[in-house]
Amino acid sequence: MKPSESMTELLRAKIAASPRAAIPFRDYMNLCLYHETYGYYSRESVKVGKDGDFYTSVSIGTIMGEVLGSYFIRLAEELAESDSRVAIVEWGGGTGRLAALVLDTIARLHPELYARLDYTLIEISAYHRELQRQSLVGHARVRVMAEEEWTRAEKAAGGGSVSIIFSNELLDAFPVYRVERKDGDLYEWHVGWNEGERRFEERLLPLAPGSPAAVYMEEEGIAVREGQVIEVNPAASDWIRRAGDAIRIGALVTIDYGDVAEELYAAHRMRGTLMCYRRHRAADEPFDYPGEQDMTAHVNFTACIRAGEAAGFAEWSLRTQKRFLLEEGALELLVPHDGTDPFSAEARRNRAVRQLLISDQMSELFKVLVQTKKR
Template structure:
């Protein structure tokens, strides 16, 4: 399929390819351009991405319930009389999750809310502006920090992310004739389109495959998310005491690299349609892959994590009392507030995309549940 000629990012991609001695980019570098190019990357552009008018839904876009469940989990670590544990959210998107979290803490424990400091780490100027607008009522409790500000995040904290790691750029590999091959991106001048090329694995990718003990069948393709493992280890190492809560698409290595996943887990989203062609709309589509939680658990331990639990999102929600929020109602109006509330809860619990495919990794360091 030919790429659309008017895509602003395409000229940059072709220039990057032309600048390489072998005229190829790793899939990781290609995906990084597609998602995070400062002007034309998907996440960096000023356009709606989440919700009905965007390309995909998140748990925050289905109502306030996920934010409240995270708040309830947070409050279980809050010991009476202690200074409230600061919160650090990475990749908060529109700010809706932060709003729901802060609304819930304010309602459930006003004393903790009064002393709460909520940090947001956001790379996109567009999303940061949206967060500031969404969180205006909680402005006394919110601040922005992280790599864009040169650090400054608290070392004693409750750190969480929702659908962050699945959007990190990945390398792609394939088993061919008993040897590892890495997948690269090239330009086919005859067909005038981006194409896939096989080549040798970069040393960091090969080291990951060996360390994680990954084995594939002949012809099987998989993703390698080096950045996710590094991010978890970095957060765990930085924490002197605290919690790291990671919510994302993903599974254990045994499941992710099993024989029924011959084509890996990479997916693209545009206009609420999912497909597996990463070259179709570069810079105009979301791109994700499932997170290897086995690698994340190992990385956390390397960073000093002492305890961890891995649950499905459904288990996490039920454990934190979501079923208690189901409203009893006898109204015949299917569009009434109680009916809408119950539908949102059922969607979180029963939808394949929001219940079993999502996992929740809770890692702790120097803290135990109150």
């Protein structure tokens, strides 16, 4: 049986077991992405790059890793004593490519900091944990583990290090609730099975007072227009709070698709932001290819900032990725050359800088939220 067929059977069984013959969209998305056997991120398949389903900023040369490595050096110098240990924690590190670039950059530019650095990757997928271990075999003091292991280790260690926790395209893949206003009433999307058409489909059920989606919308003051569909992502705020609880002194750096609430829930976004990616094709059909396509929704950075303040972060900044790259030295990574070979190392490097800054609006759609706790 193909993985997609196994996922379909799993979902159909969940739906059949439900008293309403439907499961919340959030549960459907969670199973499609994170089921331990059939979920998209658990499958042993290439997901990023030309042989995968989508590109990320890390796919474009080495620039993103070099800029982040330099930025983490500056953060460490601002937040840590000159001889204290520094912990960098990357959440959802994929293949480990970004971690390797960051560590290579720190080792090259600041070997003294590199010598007192602990680097941890938190990863839910056993498949990706193994890829990360292989990518980072040349670096000392690197750990790869699940969140529960890391939490236990941090409690045992007493949290003495200055910590920099960061993620790149993590929160946009957290499972979301979908809410729609129809004929004046609010409904939560559920997923049912259409036996006649042999496919999954949305089922609108009244939004229950006190449900996670309803509570989130009330806390964030979100209004839904008639006919509008929105995504609700309490898991992102919960993650910010958990990360904040783990940081005594340090920074939380969140890089992701998203915007402030005013933009995300504006009148021109009547069908929400949910998108699916498969073989470099984008679509808004979450019921196609269950378990075989990536699914994302834009991050509400207003909610992330509010969650960070509740977790004790005293300062924050929100920039577009383009502005972050420019202000943190991306243009300094351009190299002068007068060769005519477009495939030379210099030409490829300069092309990567330009692509990150101006191509496909990626650097405008992505935001970089930095939240800090100081002494």
